[in-house]
Amino acid sequence: MRAIIDTNILVAALFWRGTPHRLLEQVRSGALTPISSPVLFAELTEVISREKFDFILARSNTSRQGSLDEM
């Protein structure tokens, strides 16, 4: 199955366990193929580059650029 995942769902899926996170698990298993676009990716980059996420990324020892590269 292919799906376009909106930025807010993707942010929730990345940082916290819950229903959106299960989407990533489905991607890992191959059951779901996420479809993105340069616009969506740019928006995700902008959102997690906001000040509010600096704290989360720093405390969780997560590289912003590394995560974006994995995307």
Next chain:
Amino acid sequence: MNAIVIEHVKVSDLPEPWQAKLTAPQDACVTVRIEEEVKLASEPATQETETAFGRWLDRADMDDVEDYLRKLRTPRYMRAGPGANGKRRFNQRRRETIMTTIQIEIADATEQAARAAGLLTPQALERLLNDALKRQQAADALLSIADRVEAAGIPPMSMEEINTEVKAARAERKKRAGDH
């Protein structure tokens, strides 16, 4: 070819073996058609005598079916004879990488479609597996972020808070686009 058609023949006038095959009453009338059968050119083929037909008729390389299938199932880089480039490339690759032979069972339709798409070569299968492994590794890396956030004791943001951040990012982008 000539055929004889005799109409209004009483069932009682037919030979007894014919009558036995009919369910019609003795006084009923039937039409009899007599026609010479087309003679077959040869005896029906048996499993031993049946030969290839159509586009396969001239395929001398299929005379020995087992040998043909063995060659077909052999990876391309192993097919060339001794001293050929294919063999040399294969041996060189063997020295560099430990190779494994795997056997899989898939539906005939899938096999035919995959073969037609050129996906059943060792190179294509290796590429597909490597792509899948890369996807899994990337997904593992992304899934681990939530583990670290949880371990750091960071409380989850509500969807409203996340939506607020997304809307703010969109507004800033619009503003930047408007400035240009």
